[in-house]
Amino acid sequence: MTEPTRADTAHRAAGAPVRCRRGPAAVLRDLRALDGALYAAVAATPTPTLDRALRGLSHAADHSKISLGVAAALALGGDRPRRAAFLGVAALALASGSANLLGKRLVRRSRPDREAARVTVDRRVPMPASASFPSGHTAAAVAFAAAVGTVLPTAALPLGALAGAVGYARVHTGVHYPGDVAAGAVLGLASAAAALAAAPGGGCQPKARTAW
DSSP states (O other): OOOOOHHHHHHHHTTOOOOOOOOHHHHHHHHHHHHHHHHHHHHHSOOHHHHHHHHHHHHHTGGGHHHHHHHHHHTTSOHHHHHHHHHHHHHHHHHHHIIIIIIHHHHOOOOOOHHHHTOOGGGOOOOOSSOOSSOHHHHHHHHHHHHHHHHOGGGHHHHHHHHHHHHHHHHHTTSSOHHHHHHHHHHHHHHHHHHHHHSTTTTSOOOOOOOO
């Protein structure tokens, strides 16, 4: 909180309430405190039936293995699935590069302290050496889901749910704060929008020309 000004002192002497001046730095501190509290709440909630599955999901999302597997399967389909696979991988690459080569180097947020939060060993995956903000796993998964879902609307819901699960798994296993995941999701959506905008015809499948 900032020091009171002379006007504040005069108002206080007169019995008038003094408003707290809270700048961007104070708001950022409050958001960090909320972020840490959410992380601690997840860590403190026993979920033995989910720990192994979420740990496995987090492992499977390393290097975007799940998304690339889906893209490989789509590439075996027709023109629209192949287009969806191409745009999905393009969005994924843009999101991953932006998160790891730009975001993490600019923000340099430290990883959570799993020991202090008492994250159970059954949940843990190896702690990455890179910075925590934003979540690259989440950014890549969301970018892929958003791009593919735009071209193939029937895939939007399952891929979106999968991306959300990947994001939560990164918090559950203790390697990210919820704020890292939220930022990764925003970056993923932006990357998908950029990839779709840059592609010829956007996310729409070009209509076949009719010969007369």
